[in-house]
Amino acid sequence: MNQETEKTLAFFGRMTANLTHEFKNILAIIQESAGLMEDIMAISPLAKDKYQERFNNSMNTIKNQLQRGMEMASRFNRFAHAPDHNSAELELGETMVHFCTLTERFARLKHITLQADRQNDQEIKITTNPLLLYMVLFYSLDACLSVLPAQCEIRLISVKKDEKTAVEIACAGKQAPSPEQFFTGLRQSNAWGDLENTAEQLNAELKCNTDDLCFYLILK
C-alpha cells in the first residue's frame, strides 16, 4: 500500500477504534444499571417500593446512555461517509461540534477538556474536502494532546481571520507550557508533520500565534 493510503487508514482506524471503546463504555454503564435493577426486583415486593428511587435512577442512567449511544452512532455514521465526497458544503462550527463529540475521549483520557466554539455565534459555510478537514482537525488535536499536561483545555473555534475562514486552535490551563515550549513541542510531535502535509493537500495555511498557545488553520 502506498503512503497516502497507509496514513489515511491509520487515521480512520484510530477514529474507529476510539468509537468501539466509546460503545463499550456506554454498554458497560447500561449493564451496571440493569444489574442494579435486577437486584432490586429480586427482593421481596415490599422492598421494591423502598428502592423505587434507586430503580428510577438506574432507568434514567440507561435512558441517558441510550441517547448518548444513538447520537454517537449517528455522528459516526456521518463521519464514515466523509470519504464519499471529495467536496461538500459544511457549516464550520457545526462540523467542529461534530468532530469534538467523536474525539472527546482522546482528550478525556489525558484529563484535558475539548470544546468547540463559534466566534460571535457566527455561522460560516465552506465548501471543502470533508475527510481532509477531519484529518487536519485530528492531527491538530493529536499534536496539542502530546504537549499539554492534564487539566488544560483545547478549544476549536470557527473564525473569520483576515477575511478568510479559519479554525482557531486555542489552548489554555494553569499548568500549560510557555508559548515557546508549546510550539517547540508541537513541531517535535509526530502529528505535526502529518498536519503540515494534510493542510497542504487541503490548500489550507497553518499560522502560529507565537505570543499565545494558539494556531490557525486558514481554510480559504
Add this chain to the structure above:
Amino acid sequence: MNQETEKTLAFFGRMTANLTHEFKNILAIIQESAGLMEDIMAISPLAKDKYQERFNNSMNTIKNQLQRGMEMASRFNRFAHAPDHNSAELELGETMVHFCTLTERFARLKHITLQADRQNDQEIKITTNPLLLYMVLFYSLDACLSVLPAQCEIRLISVKKDEKTAVEIACAGKQAPSPEQFFTGLRQSNAWGDLENTAEQLNAELKCNTDDLCFYLILK
C-alpha cells in the same frame, strides 16, 4: 487522493457505517425493553408481581443485546487495527467467523444467510496482510449478494485445495441462479473488478468452479 486510497477508504467506510447501524439496532432493542420495564414499574406494586415474567423477559433481552454489543465492539476494534500491520499470522477459520459477524447485516438486509465454516474442523494458520484479506472477503461477499436472490445462503469455508490454503465461497438456495448465470452476474458486478485487483495485491489466485455456485481464493 489516489485511487488506492479511495478504494480502501470506501471499503473501510462501508464497514464502519454498517457497524453504526448494528449499534443503533442494539440500542433500539434495549430501548424498547427498558421502556416496557418502566411501564411495568409505573403500575401499582401488586401489578408488578403479575408482570414479573414480562419484566424478566425484558431484562434478559437487554442482557443479550448488551453481550451482542460488547462482542461486536470487540470484533470491530480488532478490525479497526487491521491496517496496523502489513503482515500477521491468522487462523483462517476464526478470521472468517470474525468477518461474518461483522458483515452479517449486509446479507440479512437481502434475506440471505451468511455462515463461516472450517473444512473437517481443521485449523489453518496463514501469514498474510489482514486488511487485504478482509477486502477480498468483502468483495467476494458483495459480488455474491449482487447476484443471489433472497433465501439463498453463502458459506465461507477455510479449506486446503491442491495443498494450498484457500477460502471456498459456496452459494446455494432453491431460487439460486444456474452456475452460468451466477458467474456471468459475478463478472458483471462492480465488486468483481475490485476483487480481482485486491486478490492480485494479496498474491491470491481466484479460481471459479463453473460446475457449481462456488469459487476459491487460493491464498498460497
